[in-house]
Amino acid sequence: WAQGTYTIGVSNTVQGNGWREEMICAIKAEALASGKVAKLNIAHRNTDAAGQSEDIRNLISAGVNAIVVNPADPSGINAALKEATDKGIVVVAVDQAVTEPSAYVVSNNQEQYAYLGAKWLFQQIGGKGDVVYMRGAAGASADSDRDKGFKKALAEFPDVKVVQEVFTGWQQDQGKQQILDFIATGTPFNGIWTSGIDNVIVDALVESQTPLVPVVGADNAGFVGQLNTVPNFTGAAVTNPGSIGAAGVTLALQILDGKKPAEQTVLVDPQLWENATAEGKAKLKAAADPSLSPEWPVSISIPGWTDYTKEQIVACKGPGE
Amino acid sequence: MTTDPILIARGVAKHYGAVAALRDAALSVLPGEVHALMGANGAGKSTLVKILTGAVRPSAGSILIRGREHTVRSPAEARRAGLVSVYQEPSLIPDLDVLANLRLTDTPLEPFRTFVEELGVPDLDLSETARDIPLAVLRVLDLARALAIEPDVLLLDEMTAALPANLAERVLDVVRRQSRSGRSVIFISHRFIEIQALCDRATILRDGETVGVVDIEPGIEERIVELMLGAKVEKSRIKAAGIGASAKPAGPARLGVQHLQVGTKLNDVSFDLANGEVAGVVALEGQGQDELFGVLAGSIRPSGGEVLVDGARVSFAHPADAIRAGIAYVPGDRSEALLGHRSVRENIALPFSARLRNWGPIDMRREQLTVLKAIERLQIDTRAQREVQRLSGGNQQKVTIARWVASDARTILCFDPTRGIDVGTKRQIYQLMRELASQGHSVLYYTSELEEVQLVCDRAIVIFGGRVVDILPVELADEAALTRAAYGLPREAAPVATEAGMQDGAGAP
Amino acid sequence: MTRFLRRRGWVAGLFILFALLLVATKIIQPGYGAGDFVSLSRAVLPYAFAVAAQTVVVIAGGIDLSVAAMMALTSVTAAAMMNGASPSYALFVVPFVLALGFVLGAVNGILIIVTRVPDIVVTLAMLFVLQGAALLVLSAPGGSAAEWLKALVVGTVPLPLLPDAVTAWFPKALLLLVVCLGIVWIPLKHSKLGLSLYAIGSSELAAFRSGVPVARTRILAYAFSGLFAAMGGLTLTMSTGIGAPIPGPYLLASVAAVVLGGVTLGGGRGGLVGPIVAVFVLRLVRTDLTLMAVDPNVTTIVEGVIMVVVVMLGAFLAMKGRSP
Amino acid sequence: MSNTVLPDSSPLPGRRLKRLMSDYPLVPLILLLVLLVAVLQAMRPGIVNPAWIATTIKFAIPLAILAGCQTMVMLTGGIDLSVGTVATMAAFIVATQGVHHDPGVAIAIALVPALLIGLFNGIGIGVFRVHPLIMTLGTGLIGTGFLQVYQRTVISTGTAVPPSLAWLGTGLSYGVPNALLLFVPVAAFILFLLNRTGFGRLLYAVGDNEHAARLSGVRYWQVILTLYVLSALLAGIAGLLYIGLIKSASLSLAEPLVLPSVAAAVIGGTSIFGGRGGYTGTIIGALILRVLITLLTVMQIAEGARQILFGLIVLLVTAAYLRIIEDR
Ligand SMILES: Nc1ncnc2c1ncn2[C@@H]1O[C@H](COP(=O)(O)OP(=O)(O)OP(=O)(O)O)[C@@H](O)[C@H]1O
Numbered sequence A: 001w002a003q004g005t006y007t008i009g010v011s012n013t014v015q016g017n018g019w020r021e022e023m024i025c026a027i028k029a030e031a032l033a034s035g036k037v038a039k040l041n042i043a044h045r046n047t048d049a050a051g052q053s054e055d056i057r058n059l060i061s062a063g064v065n066a067i068v069v070n071p072a073d074p075s076g077i078n079a080a081l082k083e084a085t086d087k088g089i090v091v092v093a094v095d096q097a098v099t100e101p102s103a104y105v106v107s108n109n110q111e112q113y114a115y116l117g118a119k120w121l122f123q124q125i126g127g128k129g130d131v132v133y134m135r136g137a138a139g140a141s142a143d144s145d146r147d148k149g150f151k152k153a154l155a156e157f158p159d160v161k162v163v164q165e166v167f168t169g170w171q172q173d174q175g176k177q178q179i180l181d182f183i184a185t186g187t188p189f190n191g192i193w194t195s196g197i198d199n200v201i202v203d204a205l206v207e208s209q210t211p212l213v214p215v216v217g218a219d220n221a222g223f224v225g226q227l228n229t230v231p232n233f234t235g236a237a238v239t240n241p242g243s244i245g246a247a248g249v250t251l252a253l254q255i256l257d258g259k260k261p262a263e264q265t266v267l268v269d270p271q272l273w274e275n276a277t278a279e280g281k282a283k284l285k286a287a288a289d290p291s292l293s294p295e296w297p298v299s300i301s302i303p304g305w306t307d308y309t310k311e312q313i314v315a316c317k318g319p320g321e
Numbered sequence B: 001m002t003t004d005p006i007l008i009a010r011g012v013a014k015h016y017g018a019v020a021a022l023r024d025a026a027l028s029v030l031p032g033e034v035h036a037l038m039g040a041n042g043a044g045k046s047t048l049v050k051i052l053t054g055a056v057r058p059s060a061g062s063i064l065i066r067g068r069e070h071t072v073r074s075p076a077e078a079r080r081a082g083l084v085s086v087y088q089e090p091s092l093i094p095d096l097d098v099l100a101n102l103r104l105t106d107t108p109l110e111p112f113r114t115f116v117e118e119l120g121v122p123d124l125d126l127s128e129t130a131r132d133i134p135l136a137v138l139r140v141l142d143l144a145r146a147l148a149i150e151p152d153v154l155l156l157d158e159m160t161a162a163l164p165a166n167l168a169e170r171v172l173d174v175v176r177r178q179s180r181s182g183r184s185v186i187f188i189s190h191r192f193i194e195i196q197a198l199c200d201r202a203t204i205l206r207d208g209e210t211v212g213v214v215d216i217e218p219g220i221e222e223r224i225v226e227l228m229l230g231a232k233v234e235k236s237r238i239k240a241a242g243i244g245a246s247a248k249p250a251g252p253a254r255l256g257v258q259h260l261q262v263g264t265k266l267n268d269v270s271f272d273l274a275n276g277e278v279a280g281v282v283a284l285e286g287q288g289q290d291e292l293f294g295v296l297a298g299s300i301r302p303s304g305g306e307v308l309v310d311g312a313r314v315s316f317a318h319p320a321d322a323i324r325a326g327i328a329y330v331p332g333d334r335s336e337a338l339l340g341h342r343s344v345r346e347n348i349a350l351p352f353s354a355r356l357r358n359w360g361p362i363d364m365r366r367e368q369l370t371v372l373k374a375i376e377r378l379q380i381d382t383r384a385q386r387e388v389q390r391l392s393g394g395n396q397q398k399v400t401i402a403r404w405v406a407s408d409a410r411t412i413l414c415f416d417p418t419r420g421i422d423v424g425t426k427r428q429i430y431q432l433m434r435e436l437a438s439q440g441h442s443v444l445y446y447t448s449e450l451e452e453v454q455l456v457c458d459r460a461i462v463i464f465g466g467r468v469v470d471i472l473p474v475e476l477a478d479e480a481a482l483t484r485a486a487y488g489l490p491r492e493a494a495p496v497a498t499e500a501g502m503q504d505g506a507g508a509p
Numbered sequence C: 001m002t003r004f005l006r007r008r009g010w011v012a013g014l015f016i017l018f019a020l021l022l023v024a025t026k027i028i029q030p031g032y033g034a035g036d037f038v039s040l041s042r043a044v045l046p047y048a049f050a051v052a053a054q055t056v057v058v059i060a061g062g063i064d065l066s067v068a069a070m071m072a073l074t075s076v077t078a079a080a081m082m083n084g085a086s087p088s089y090a091l092f093v094v095p096f097v098l099a100l101g102f103v104l105g106a107v108n109g110i111l112i113i114v115t116r117v118p119d120i121v122v123t124l125a126m127l128f129v130l131q132g133a134a135l136l137v138l139s140a141p142g143g144s145a146a147e148w149l150k151a152l153v154v155g156t157v158p159l160p161l162l163p164d165a166v167t168a169w170f171p172k173a174l175l176l177l178v179v180c181l182g183i184v185w186i187p188l189k190h191s192k193l194g195l196s197l198y199a200i201g202s203s204e205l206a207a208f209r210s211g212v213p214v215a216r217t218r219i220l221a222y223a224f225s226g227l228f229a230a231m232g233g234l235t236l237t238m239s240t241g242i243g244a245p246i247p248g249p250y251l252l253a254s255v256a257a258v259v260l261g262g263v264t265l266g267g268g269r270g271g272l273v274g275p276i277v278a279v280f281v282l283r284l285v286r287t288d289l290t291l292m293a294v295d296p297n298v299t300t301i302v303e304g305v306i307m308v309v310v311v312m313l314g315a316f317l318a319m320k321g322r323s324p
Numbered sequence D: 001m002s003n004t005v006l007p008d009s010s011p012l013p014g015r016r017l018k019r020l021m022s023d024y025p026l027v028p029l030i031l032l033l034v035l036l037v038a039v040l041q042a043m044r045p046g047i048v049n050p051a052w053i054a055t056t057i058k059f060a061i062p063l064a065i066l067a068g069c070q071t072m073v074m075l076t077g078g079i080d081l082s083v084g085t086v087a088t089m090a091a092f093i094v095a096t097q098g099v100h101h102d103p104g105v106a107i108a109i110a111l112v113p114a115l116l117i118g119l120f121n122g123i124g125i126g127v128f129r130v131h132p133l134i135m136t137l138g139t140g141l142i143g144t145g146f147l148q149v150y151q152r153t154v155i156s157t158g159t160a161v162p163p164s165l166a167w168l169g170t171g172l173s174y175g176v177p178n179a180l181l182l183f184v185p186v187a188a189f190i191l192f193l194l195n196r197t198g199f200g201r202l203l204y205a206v207g208d209n210e211h212a213a214r215l216s217g218v219r220y221w222q223v224i225l226t227l228y229v230l231s232a233l234l235a236g237i238a239g240l241l242y243i244g245l246i247k248s249a250s251l252s253l254a255e256p257l258v259l260p261s262v263a264a265a266v267i268g269g270t271s272i273f274g275g276r277g278g279y280t281g282t283i284i285g286a287l288i289l290r291v292l293i294t295l296l297t298v299m300q301i302a303e304g305a306r307q308i309l310f311g312l313i314v315l316l317v318t319a320a321y322l323r324i325i326e327d328r
């Protein structure tokens, strides 16, 4: 039952994380919706750059036509990617860029992601005050990219001070405990920037009856819901669509069909949805989706890049399944 | 013997927390002498040996080797100073083959081979893994290895305790020859015969203190026992405790064994054990007694024959089945039976919890009473009761028996319960066996010390080559008769066992 | 002969399993060939060294939870040192990093001896320490590797006189693995120290009484583990060209492969060949799952099941072997 | 016969102190905890307030329950690496099933995988004699795989943490965490089980000397099977409580607790070689770890240095404690 002709390989190195799961489902849904893909070959596990190189080589062995890869590191898998493109396989990196020149990139701009949210936060607190900086996993390249963006915004606001910097490891429980511990120190603070561990932070503020300061998070369904419903709470969600995976598939199919893009790299710039203005509130209302798994980003599609319906991505079925 | 001592130890003490294993031990060994180290269980003999050879650090005291003070920090260091020990437990590496074990200790191969053969183990396979070698042979290998290193002082801790009589005899011969060639030997044994036959002098320890040094001469045993036990002795020699033909109740035997077969190890073995009887099992090393006890204890599945309890056929897949049928097994090696880190109380109460329906709350008061009664009955010294491993060997052995006395097992299988136990404790165990019998319990009693048969048992079942070769009433079961039977010789013909006969015996399957 | 089989049976079984898997792979993907075998060898490299590191300590009766963190630290150290340096500087970096691994491994051992805390806890604590140190060296993936180092794991060994069809089956990565492990392990295994490793793993008390310097042997076991882990770290840098401070999935994989390779947890038994073959088997299973395009979430289940079932089978066979 | 007890009135006060500590091993452990709290207070004056104490207790409880599983398993010489997966599964399933079902039903459904994994562990370890480390590692992987497959079926159902669990996890009554309502009975159960029941005795017995236990009629597989099922059920309960506390279902929710649960048991004085230890120490061990984590969180240093300090302090605490209680 082959509706298409292409085989597409996928390589991803974080498993069991809502964002990445959405990315995989978006890839499957797009492959199905495009009608051009016969088979998806997905290597999806927790591993490092060396393990990802292994997966990519396995995909090459499997004879795929294109590989969509969410790189563990921008340059750590270059050798394997080069081997793939040398064999005529189309390689598209999604989410993060890779430095291998023969690969295409459709990427969320992580630096911009952090800059946008941080800048909004600093403006929101009036350009001065103390903020809590809750990062992702120490040593991850996405985290260090975001750190650059955050530092850039910070440099623009000399009166803003970071009173506490912690690594949540992108773990809900750690983030929650860290913020509760910090609240207990009694140190005053005016805002919180998070790297996506967001709804538990708002929860913690509410539970501990601490005044609700502005919080910046990602567009995860749980956090977007809070922005809409928690009274007296101001905050902003910065989009970081997991559906970028689908954009990767679309780009790969275009190239396979002979339509090469003008640029090797396409950056999908993030949007910011805040609930401080009426306009922002409307956007948030439109985006909210309480039925979605709370760890899933609500931006399940990217206009111009994705063709599937919500039912299709939620069903999470690829061609032939 | 006017030369200076080669080894002197003074004021040696060793504390394990609150327990004093040694308090003030002294020892002086002359060149070329066989020096016995004697004392009751827990007197501290093994501890002293370990300290002398660096296996344990002393809390206090000094050691002089050839007149120079030495701090011996490890067995390797002791060896460089000329001291080599064969410890109470085998110290070959279980997962290495014999050859690797020798290489590990830099033991010269040829002398080792020679000694092994001299010690009565012909055609040893050097590529055999130590784990697969029977205990008695391991002991011999341990000794041969120590001898091959040619130490100035050889320390043997209960070297003969786990050996069958023929091998023990060989060991004595070899050791004697060693001392003639100028080597000193420190010899630990609870067997007076061996001490008499081999040693020149003896140092006696009591409660961790050296209480005397005597020259070995005929009749010295009394004096040694006196020193060993201090004020505790009643001055009687060990004596048979008025036994023999106790009235046998009617009805089916408590335990019946018919045509039992275990591979090639046990062949068509049949006998009965009556209610209230203590039956002795006598056999040289490796004649199938291990398998016999294993089957009855539920640890080994027989390949043929049957076992009857109170006339009914039973088959055990697990020791639990045997226990349910009222059969309890006390292994010869205490470490197989004890929970070393647990208290005396938990050790004794262990069988109560074993069954599923007793997994719930424990009736602590009832348990306390039961355990105390058993402790009292066996006169267990419970001063170090928080951890059983700190009790001395004899008291540990009592705990293993107390467990079954407390849970009132009707049949008790005792496998060499007096191995490495001092005379005082032995006497208590003999008495206990008789008491149990008089209360209707049945005991199957394997012993490696033949004189015990007449002290404890009602009958002797002799096994040789996996078969029952004789069943002797206690009156006839003197050592000479038992020895003959154990070597597979017919009851009437009574030549003294020859060298050749011994070898055959050892080589039998 | 029978004893040989009994001892080597497990390893032989693994070789057969590997061969069967190769056949299966060929059936799944008829185009599977020399080039893919070269890829397999490269994928095996870091795992193989991690497993070697684990094997040494397990044989000596211990366990090392810090293997993956040690690889991360040595990898970032190498990558950071080589960053922007001349190719010849790498000639100094490699021995330096190997020595670093050896010394840090020895620190593991020394801490175990000195603190008398169980090895599993000491190496768990060291896992955090080494991981933290790696973050201090490089706070994000980065650094670089000398080109000639990277080339060491790429391609095949040019064997003179042999046709290309044959040399295509001799990956440099495999040669590197065999040489690095062999150069350390073969002399080690046949030395007194090697015997001592087995001895303390088999019975520490008996070893001590046989005159084995137990403390020193244990420290050296961990030191060699550190050395192998450093080799693993270097291969990570060589094959990715960077150093990453977050440890990869090598810890649990190393424990699994050690056990699958027939080394008893608890010590004293087994060798290095078994675990290395086990690594090849596990990697090839991974390849097959990818080739068959098995649902990625099911892949996790399959890998778990394989681990449990193979070990259960081994335990079951051992049980049958024991009973008469 | 000659176990001589030293006179109790030892002249040296230091020695006597050491004796006291080694007789009551919990005393030094509690002192360590107090010391850490004091250091924390010194670093951030005012942090030790009722709210912080409540938070610390709330977060220590799920860890302490998982460490309880670990304690019981370690007594038999084993280790249970699947507790993180089991707890995560229970948490994730209850949050997603809570949408369709009554809390009671959702909880019952959530505990089914726990039961199955426990059973599977027990059979592998008790009957087939697979090493616990490998077995629980494998079942953990299998569980994770199933959870991910399950996750895909509930992407669009949303989540609903049962309010009763949220109340239990985060609520306070009179300033006291409601979670204690669950924990006190659980802890009492574990303590009673270990000290006053036949099953508890058997855990120690099997871990101390399996052969001896067998000769006393103990069937190893029965003990081990029951143990791992019990451990998995407790882990499941810990997961339910944890989702009540975090209120956000994730596929790796409780995984970060696995290594700390082992560490808590070890710090609390339970031997990983089996036969020795108890649960009271473990509870304090869990508190010590939690306080330590807070201490490092509020300390403003580089992340690398923080991890290094964490490792070193855990090692130091364990070593110091061992020193104090040894030679009892
Ligand atoms: N590791 C230890 N910890 C605590 N106590 C110990 C330890 N080793 C020995 N002891 C104690 O030291 C005392 C002396 O023991 P040792 O083994 O030296 O006696 P022994 O004379 O060799 O006895 P046996 O004849 O039974 O072999 C005993 O009371 C024993 O309980």
Ligand SMILES: Nc1ncnc2c1ncn2[C@@H]1O[C@H](COP(=O)(O)OP(=O)(O)OP(=O)(O)O)[C@@H](O)[C@H]1O
Pocket: B349, B352, B355, B358, B362, B363, B364, B366, B367, B368, B370, B371, B406, B407, B408
């Ligand atoms: N917890 C305990 N503490 C002390 N003694 C106990 C304990 N449990 C059992 N016993 C004693 O051990 C013996 C055997 O106990 P067990 O409970 O196995 O009995 P049983 O033979 O099955 O008989 P019953 O049918 O009466 O339970 C009895 O003498 C009993 O008094």
Ligand SMILES: [Mg+2]
Pocket: B045, B046, B047, B088, B157
């Ligand atoms: Mg002794």
Ligand SMILES: [Mg+2]
Pocket: B042, B046, B392, B393
């Ligand atoms: Mg003793």
